Amino acid sequence: MNIFTSKLLAWYAQHKRDLPWRQTKDPYCVWISEVILQQTRVAQGLPYYYLFLDRFPTVNDLAKANEDEVLKLWQGLGYYSRARNLHKAAKVVTTMHNGVFPSSFKELLALPGIGPYTASAIASFCYEEPKAVLDGNVFRVLARYFDVDIPINLPKGTRYFQDLAQSLIDVKKPSIYNQAIMEFGALHCTPKQPLCNTCPLENKCQSKAKNTIALRPQKIKAKPVKHRFFHYLVPFDNGQNTLLDKRVGKDIWHGLYEFPLVEADHVLTEEELKLHPNLPTWAANATWIKFEDDVITHKLSHQTLHTHFWILEDIEKQLPTPWSEIQNFGVPRLIERFLQKFNR
DSSP: OOHHHHHHHHHHHHHOOOOGGGGOOOHHHHHHHHHHHTTSOHHHHHHHHHHHHHHOOSHHHHHHSOHHHHHHHHTTSOOTHHHHHHHHHHHHHHHHSTTOOOOSHHHHHTSTTOOHHHHHHHHHHHHOOOOOOOOHHHHHHHHHHTTOOSOTTSHHHHHHHHHHHHHHOOTTSHHHHHHHHHHHHHHTSOSSSOOGGGOTTGGGOHHHHHTOGGGOSOOOOOOOOEEEEEEEEEEEETTSEEOOEEOOSSSTTTTOEEOOEEEESSOOOHHHHHTOTTSOGGGTTSEEEESOSSOEEEEOSSEEEEEEEEEEEEESSOOSEEGGGGGGSOOOHHHHHHHHHOOO
16 A cells, blocks of 8 residues: 555544444435535535435435425525436436446446546445545645646546546545545645645645645636626515416526526616516516615626516416415525515
8 A cells, every 4th residue: 555545544544524424335325425515515415415315215215206396405505407417317226227226336327417426436435346536625635745737627637637546546445545535635635724734645745845735736717707687576466476487498497496587688777677578568567676776696606697686566467376385496596595585
């Protein structure tokens, strides 16, 4: 065993967190945890992990659920394609594998939404297959220790780091090794202010020696952020009913519900909004009230949404959804925050 691996395992034995998915070899539980923790911190993801296992204790239970129910439970985590793929993969496991999770990296990779990282995690954690994981924490640890300047978000960078990670894995304890290097990146070799002074790898860390830690890992510049301008109409008829639309197509928040939306290329005034060609006919004679004067800014990975909510009272047509049932729908975080503030 090389020095890097042996020191990493020794550090992990002393510092690892007591997390519920580390107490099981059940691939379903491990899979749920790994999907939730993509793009999500442990502290935020932990309650969702318990919620999912409580509501869907087995992969068959998840497969039988409808998509709306899965998305509602996922509400607040963002990146909703993770939830949709979770649901799709559960159906495949149930129908194609008789409810038994595949036990190899290659078979796991064939499931919807499962990429090389998740397949490696399940295969190593549950079945001790020596497949090295490669996530943001692993990229960072390896890029710093070996002072690698190849951008990690280029295909050649991914290939290079995958080969490097595979060469270091402890083939006798792949589960422990993979968890150790991820934990080390999460707790010790952090993106900002890494704990170099107490690092067991400091003496051999090439970035430490070359003073390049702040430059590792390298990434090529991300694509520019797209700005969008949303104007939500929150209608009420005289019976305190409202209207929600389900988002379809390949845009953000597919499958979630929202209030009627008018999107424009800038923030519209009330006068401009009332003249917009996409304004529903039932909105014309309503009583309009702007919810907040300031524009609400909501940031996604490559988009920034600039949003106003407009309360429309006295809608003459009968609307389909009682306001008292609004909490039953899966909505984007932007809508959820509005509902938390808006008292009705």
